[in-house]
Amino acid sequence: MGTAVDSVNKEANGSLSDEKKVKVVFVLGGPGSGKGTQCANIVEHFGFTHLSAGDLLRAEIKSGSENGTMIQNMIKEGKIVPSEVTIKLLQRAMQDSGNNKFLIDGFPRNEENRAAFENVTKISPEFVLFFDCPEEEMERRLLNRNQGREDDNIDTIRKRFKVFVESSIPVVEYYESKGKVKKIDAGKPREEVFEVVKSIFSAIDKAD
Template structure:
């Protein structure tokens, strides 16, 4: 493992709290659906990318170590990603333990591949549902180009799509019936109507 310090995290407060993974290609609208889930269902929206960037910007020893990895294009070890995720989740539980507003966690664009999925299950726990927001390549490319971010160019998009199909789609195949496929080639409100059905089924005794 790369030289990044690990922290011991008491994960017991996370026991029994539902976790949902949101998977989808670049431009599929994962972040939008995660925010809608947060608003409607009280699930806290977490993005590993945001958490890693926040740690780097914090100036901590671990953040400096992460910066050295990330700035050279190296992957952050999954155990470190899990440490940071667990810390954020436990902090959210502590913050909202008395007001009852935390109903679960929704992880944005997670996991990236099967190895990361299995590491998460070992370190933190298993997802209660996996939602696959899917759209064809043409739709994804058009959305990304229209968005106009600095990294949304044709070459970058092709590489990201390739990584998605070779690394992330096998997660969908591995988890089988736990994965709920939702067509994202529609307005976000229509997509969320189907996402909402999945979320509501999590508390349905028949679906357990």
């Protein structure tokens, strides 16, 4: 019986970097920082394809594929899904999209993800869009939102903040050392935040 990595490998062969120039922007920010809202705006205004690593894993599980069952079992057992599995799902979604501009949301979650992504895809991100938001504001937003998500209680929220700081901030710092981080003050109202986001993406369009 093959591993989860093997079964995704069968479906995602070929390197995207061999084709037309692929642009990848990593989108990072704590829970409640407004990433999802702003990604939707960027897709609408700038023609990027929005890929969420978490959504792709959930979709794979829902599909009932052999690979999805393996992912589900790993999560149930409290194991971390290997970076390569998530990366192959991202690669497949990128190839299927027909686009060459991607927002990758909530990934890389840690340094190991980051190194594996660059190693497997041979793609280095254009930059990291980092939604920097005070914890008190993120907490307020998560407690106020009415999606009825069971993970939106105060203890779980604070655990998620802690994981984000410990795992994802080193990724931000790595790219900051390369001059590749665009930091956004995400504590402001969403319209103001998008004005800043828009100026960043308009500058890329002009550079092309």
